[in-house]
Amino acid sequence: MKNINRKTINKAMQISIPMIMGYFVLGFSYGILMQQADLSIIWTFLMSSLVFAGALQYAAIPLLTSFFQPMVALTLALSINIRHVFYGLSIYDKYKDNKKSLPLLLFTMADEAFSINMSSSIHPPIQKNTFYLLTSLFGYVSWNVFSLLGHFFASSIQLSIKGLQFALPALFFVMFLNMANQKKHYFALLCGVIITVLSLVLVRSIWYVVVAMMFIVIILLTHIKGATHD
């Protein structure tokens, strides 16, 4: 981090603009929803700065307003964020040389920072370690700033926009298209969709996510073993 060159900053900034725009909508909507749930701005701050996981933050709003359900919080966090385990495994080789910043890079590893750093190819004079750290920090800071602004803005002018919560499913849908666009692992992708739809329809409680995950692992393992035998 000693000599950050201007080219690195420019490149990281440019690539981060779509992420920051996305976070503007999603972070701002999150702040508004937290305010509409009658939660103080301190909770928005704690959620965004400590948990920093958009999907979970949205899903956890009811958990912060109803009765005390620690096991549901644990299951929800695990089922929504388990994908980060696989993000970590995929991106580790790019991050591992950056020993000092590794904890920070992993702490801030949300969907967008992961996909930017995973898909960008960085060559000198752009410093890759600084680049990864900058995109991650741009994401972290903008998410925090926008969620606080959303909360503050909602309570000061009583803004009422309907349908903002649709930002979340829309984001997941786009991520899904992105994965499909990689033109591999169609079986796993379809398996994820079909098993989860079936569990959703049959189980009819939040536990359907966990049921779906179990069956996905079983079916993928069977598929892999079947393929190796052939």
Place this chain on the structure above:
Amino acid sequence: MTNIERLIIIIIMMAVTMMTRFAVLVIKKRNPSETSKQLMDALPFASIGLLMVYGLQDTILLKSGSLLYEILSLLLITIVFIKTKHSLLSLAIGLSVYLVLVNLL
């Protein structure tokens, strides 16, 4: 719910989230078998499929109040994505059209 209980909920979610983000440091120390390597390859795809359904659960169960607009928005996102391959652009367009429809009609 008391503030202490609320804080505990947040700490649980932070701890679990960070476990998932830092898990790689523990896993990389071991030598995974060929089967678990292949599973690790395929799982991100399956979890994105799961997450997509999770996000759209109300739409899929036909419980959403604005079903038609949601389907319209998803179609628009798909079309823009196929044309441009730009995720956040398609998201921005699809979401804006949805918000306009829901709030103005």
